Amino acid sequence: MKYELYYWPGIQGRGEFVRLALEEAGADYADVARERGTAAMFKVMEASGTPPFAPPFLKAGKLVIGQTANILLYLGARHGLAPKAEGPRLWVHQLQLTVADLVQEVHDTHHPLGSSLYYEDQRAAAKKRTEEFWSERVPKYLGYFEWLSEGSGGSYLTGRGLTHVDLSMFQIVEGLRYAFPKRMKAFERKIPGLIGLHDRVAGRPNIKAYLASDRRIPFNEDGIFRHYKELDV
Amino acid sequence: MKYELYYWPGIQGRGEFVRLALEEAGADYADVARERGTAAMFKVMEASGTPPFAPPFLKAGKLVIGQTANILLYLGARHGLAPKAEGPRLWVHQLQLTVADLVQEVHDTHHPLGSSLYYEDQRAAAKKRTEEFWSERVPKYLGYFEWLSEGSGGSYLTGRGLTHVDLSMFQIVEGLRYAFPKRMKAFERKIPGLIGLHDRVAGRPNIKAYLASDRRIPFNEDGIFRHYKELDV
Numbered sequence: 001m002k003y004e005l006y007y008w009p010g011i012q013g014r015g016e017f018v019r020l021a022l023e024e025a026g027a028d029y030a031d032v033a034r035e036r037g038t039a040a041m042f043k044v045m046e047a048s049g050t051p052p053f054a055p056p057f058l059k060a061g062k063l064v065i066g067q068t069a070n071i072l073l074y075l076g077a078r079h080g081l082a083p084k085a086e087g088p089r090l091w092v093h094q095l096q097l098t099v100a101d102l103v104q105e106v107h108d109t110h111h112p113l114g115s116s117l118y119y120e121d122q123r124a125a126a127k128k129r130t131e132e133f134w135s136e137r138v139p140k141y142l143g144y145f146e147w148l149s150e151g152s153g154g155s156y157l158t159g160r161g162l163t164h165v166d167l168s169m170f171q172i173v174e175g176l177r178y179a180f181p182k183r184m185k186a187f188e189r190k191i192p193g194l195i196g197l198h199d200r201v202a203g204r205p206n207i208k209a210y211l212a213s214d215r216r217i218p219f220n221e222d223g224i225f226r227h228y229k230e231l232d233v
Numbered sequence: 234m235k236y237e238l239y240y241w242p243g244i245q246g247r248g249e250f251v252r253l254a255l256e257e258a259g260a261d262y263a264d265v266a267r268e269r270g271t272a273a274m275f276k277v278m279e280a281s282g283t284p285p286f287a288p289p290f291l292k293a294g295k296l297v298i299g300q301t302a303n304i305l306l307y308l309g310a311r312h313g314l315a316p317k318a319e320g321p322r323l324w325v326h327q328l329q330l331t332v333a334d335l336v337q338e339v340h341d342t343h344h345p346l347g348s349s350l351y352y353e354d355q356r357a358a359a360k361k362r363t364e365e366f367w368s369e370r371v372p373k374y375l376g377y378f379e380w381l382s383e384g385s386g387g388s389y390l391t392g393r394g395l396t397h398v399d400l401s402m403f404q405i406v407e408g409l410r411y412a413f414p415k416r417m418k419a420f421e422r423k424i425p426g427l428i429g430l431h432d433r434v435a436g437r438p439n440i441k442a443y444l445a446s447d448r449r450i451p452f453n454e455d456g457i458f459r460h461y462k463e464l465d466v
Contacts, residue, residue, distance in 0.1 A: 053334075
């Protein structure tokens, strides 16, 4: 089965967490809006019996699945990117949902007053939110995942086997490095386990090939992870 | 099996979405931190092999399950509050995750600059964020769920059978009425389907009994839905 991924064509955004899973799995997929434009995306959104609230969504045969973590729940079960037993499966999904919460907070560093307003119209608030993000939230979230990596008993967050959460954690590290190079550089010494994890994921053959391809959209200031100099002090 | 729900004792918060499911199901559960204090909660958080990032979490036998939507995924399957087939199950979970996103945005109306800061220190930003929330986000989210209710072909959001998403939508309506009585009063004429759904849920025997009991914590200004007069204009 060839999957169809639907997401905004110009950004990594939330779609990237799905792309990384599809690429690691070596799955056959089309990145539809990149190939055929957003009109094709809106058409599926409106016509589906299970219309997603927002991209990304995945068409898998007759299923149309929205919400990033939900897509990964589906793909994880099919491509060996999550455990099969109920307890471990719920655990991995729980971690993916915690990643989703962190991603939302990353977004809010540059859009604290609302996603419909321009960044330029909420700069002062963005500075305050970013301060709080780095003083309170990053230590809490990344400290939690670092703690898990220390106790995992394997090369990956939940043990010996790679899951989609590891792929997402790679993306978190990449994104924070892009958006906040100075802050992240100073912080990385506190998370050696996650940096090691990042490097192991980056070295996996399928991920390595993907990152070197033009399927990997460069980071930019329309996505989740945005670099604004004044927020990286 | 007697479940153990762990959540902050003084508020409805995210725990309430779990409580409503447990109550509707007539499940046997202890609300541990309310009965024995938060120390008992932190103890389980730290000792678990699958430590949740934050409350709420549910202890079900040996499983410790965090993230509200993940808990409902688990309970839904066990108590007839979600479909069993894969497609419909993913669909209901997707909707629950969309509710979770809305809940986060409700929280951010009063804490746009960060959850570690007092409301009093972010009043001006809260006003702006609340304006954007009501002009852009409420119409988008509730418009989406209203549209689904119109096309559901049954009394509930996804058809003839009640799911945990219906219980959550009841709570969204209740919460918005509490936090923003004036704004919500003006908005309700646009969502007759959701108001009808709210009333049907409120009239279900187990929910009715729960709402009348002292197990239902009153809304207050420490939870997700907070009433600040200056934000309700």
